[in-house]
Amino acid sequence: MAAEELLGEIKRVVVEETPFASVISDISFEGPRVVLCCKNLDLLMQNGEAIKELARKIRKRIVLRPDPSILSKPEEAEKEIRRLVPPEAGITSIIFSQVIGEVTIEAQKPGIAIGKGGALLREIMRRISWTPRIVRAPPIKSEIVQNIRLSIIQAGAGRRDILQKIGRRIHREQKAKGDWTRLTSLGGSREVGRSSFLLQTPESRIMLDCGVNVASEDRAFPHLEVPEVRLPELDAVILSHAHLDHCGFIPYLYKYGFEGPVYCTPATRDLAVLLQLDYVDIAEREDKLLPYNKKDIKTFLRHCIPLDYGDVTDISPDIRITFHNAGHILGSSIVHIHVGEGLYNLVYTGDMKFDKTRLFSPAVCMFPRVETLVMDSTYGGGGDIQPFRADAESEFIRIVNETLKQGGKVVVPAFAVGRAQEIMILLDDCRRKGIFDGFPVYLDGMIWEATAIHTAYPECLSQDLREQIFRMDQNPFLSDMFVRVKGPDQRAQVIEGEPAVIVSTAGMMAGGPVLEYFKELAPDPRNVLIFVGYQCEGSLGRRIQKGWREVPLRNEKGRVKNVKVNMEVRTVEGFSGHSDRAQLLNYVQRISPKPQRVVCCHGEESKCLDLASALHKLFRIETRVPRNLETIRLH
Numbered sequence: 001m002a003a004e005e006l007l008g009e010i011k012r013v014v015v016e017e018t019p020f021a022s023v024i025s026d027i028s029f030e031g032p033r034v035v036l037c038c039k040n041l042d043l044l045m046q047n048g049e050a051i052k053e054l055a056r057k058i059r060k061r062i063v064l065r066p067d068p069s070i071l072s073k074p075e076e077a078e079k080e081i082r083r084l085v086p087p088e089a090g091i092t093s094i095i096f097s098q099v100i101g102e103v104t105i106e107a108q109k110p111g112i113a114i115g116k117g118g119a120l121l122r123e124i125m126r127r128i129s130w131t132p133r134i135v136r137a138p139p140i141k142s143e144i145v146q147n148i149r150l151s152i153i154q155a156g157a158g159r160r161d162i163l164q165k166i167g168r169r170i171h172r173e174q175k176a177k178g179d180w181t182r183l184t185s186l187g188g189s190r191e192v193g194r195s196s197f198l199l200q201t202p203e204s205r206i207m208l209d210c211g212v213n214v215a216s217e218d219r220a221f222p223h224l225e226v227p228e229v230r231l232p233e234l235d236a237v238i239l240s241h242a243h244l245d246h247c248g249f250i251p252y253l254y255k256y257g258f259e260g261p262v263y264c265t266p267a268t269r270d271l272a273v274l275l276q277l278d279y280v281d282i283a284e285r286e287d288k289l290l291p292y293n294k295k296d297i298k299t300f301l302r303h304c305i306p307l308d309y310g311d312v313t314d315i316s317p318d319i320r321i322t323f324h325n326a327g328h329i330l331g332s333s334i335v336h337i338h339v340g341e342g343l344y345n346l347v348y349t350g351d352m353k354f355d356k357t358r359l360f361s362p363a364v365c366m367f368p369r370v371e372t373l374v375m376d377s378t379y380g381g382g383g384d385i386q387p388f389r390a391d392a393e394s395e396f397i398r399i400v401n402e403t404l405k406q407g408g409k410v411v412v413p414a415f416a417v418g419r420a421q422e423i424m425i426l427l428d429d430c431r432r433k434g435i436f437d438g439f440p441v442y443l444d445g446m447i448w449e450a451t452a453i454h455t456a457y458p459e460c461l462s463q464d465l466r467e468q469i470f471r472m473d474q475n476p477f478l479s480d481m482f483v484r485v486k487g488p489d490q491r492a493q494v495i496e497g498e499p500a501v502i503v504s505t506a507g508m509m510a511g512g513p514v515l516e517y518f519k520e521l522a523p524d525p526r527n528v529l530i531f532v533g534y535q536c537e538g539s540l541g542r543r544i545q546k547g548w549r550e551v552p553l554r555n556e557k558g559r560v561k562n563v564k565v566n567m568e569v570r571t572v573e574g575f576s577g578h579s580d581r582a583q584l585l586n587y588v589q590r591i592s593p594k595p596q597r598v599v600c601c602h603g604e605e606s607k608c609l610d611l612a613s614a615l616h617k618l619f620r621i622e623t624r625v626p627r628n629l630e631t632i633r634l635h
């Protein structure tokens, strides 16, 4: 059935089977959702059950929208909102979007603005005839969250047109015949970096992730040159999480003809934009030519359709997806892909952690159906056993305490997203328990902004952490122990100052402020450098980790100077956001239902092969380790 016919069918159901047909002025698709435009919101509000029933019947998510003719004046509506919402909700901004009749209310305590069971929300809607959307004001002010929210609201009519076009495409008539599904690796197979897959059916083409390898010159980007990648014909990109090796090349797609949506969680969208902007900034600073610019990042943002965990969503006539928690970083997802009507099911883990961390619950392993599992193999080698988290934590704290007692400083190179926040929560917890004295912890590089985004999406965090934030009102990210380093002057003060912990980017010391600290603090044997994350072969971090005692570094004038490494260099394993070998095996053991086939990717060649052979021996299932550009016919 074509989009128009499908709309006609939905209209028929509304007219014949609901009590509110008389107030509906228009029905349209916006992306995967059905928008009901109506002239009497009040009446619709009273028919909550009938709307739910309709959504079930047409198997679509429904968005209610006021007909432009009934909108009250924004000034009056704003007054009414401020009168209705109790001051404890802490409203920080109210922005009206005329095109879609929506008012975005940002509040410090969104729960209060929504009211019990959504009662206040409905009351606001009834009084002002705008659809209110309540969003959380991050307790740490985040420029990026603010700019993203604002730019989506300002995109108004342009974004609506984009979504309508995408909506018609999703609901097009299924023309192609046949029942095969194939998966082609475009990058990130038998390697780490530039992850990308193309999933094809006779009807649809979907891309899973589209990353870059920041540490490589000649293998930096995925293979988009193959004939089956035809960007204008691509239905959608599904983004598993915000790390650049999964999202770094997405803006490029828009520059070369892609006009479809990117599906990801709201947190992934914000973090992805943050990391992409930083990627472009660094390239500009280093005079490197990138194949896209900030304008293309904005285009990506306009085409992004955020989906929450658990939302079942049609993305093409024969493909339906659902995101589930992956336990890796904020917003990271395992993607369940359902092809056809019960024809085939694929689970793509992206990067995942099958263990409890301080930040997240373990990756989800229960699905309605799964025939092929495509899995993260980063630590799939036989020897990749990480120590217990608790042991890693006490080792880390012991080194930190000893160093500070001796009057030294601790430098921790960390990725802005993930490890940095894990270390912050650990330090905060230890201080509460009296194991760590209240020395200042300086955060430099993008860590502050990334942490702010964490505070905007507490619903993604682990149960324990949510409880600590909401029930006990102890948000570890807001601890006064953490100090943001704002520029070179303050950095110099930190270097000159008292004993302290410095957590700074880049995680593999490939650049960023961590190098400034390293240059000045490396010669003093009282100081210590602690690695807590993966150090890629060839990176400066890996060299220092291996024991280089003299490191050539460029100063501001571009001259190379040798830096003597007298500081202690330590590596504490066990903080990883990836599953280790035991957790990977455990995941395949536990996943339900049992898949018929496992595809190992995202790992060095030997690790993928090693994991695949272990899985085959242990579970007697077919395993595959494709090379880049190899295609697997799934059925």
Ligand SMILES: [Zn+2]
Pocket: 241, 243, 328, 351
């Ligand atoms: Zn990742």
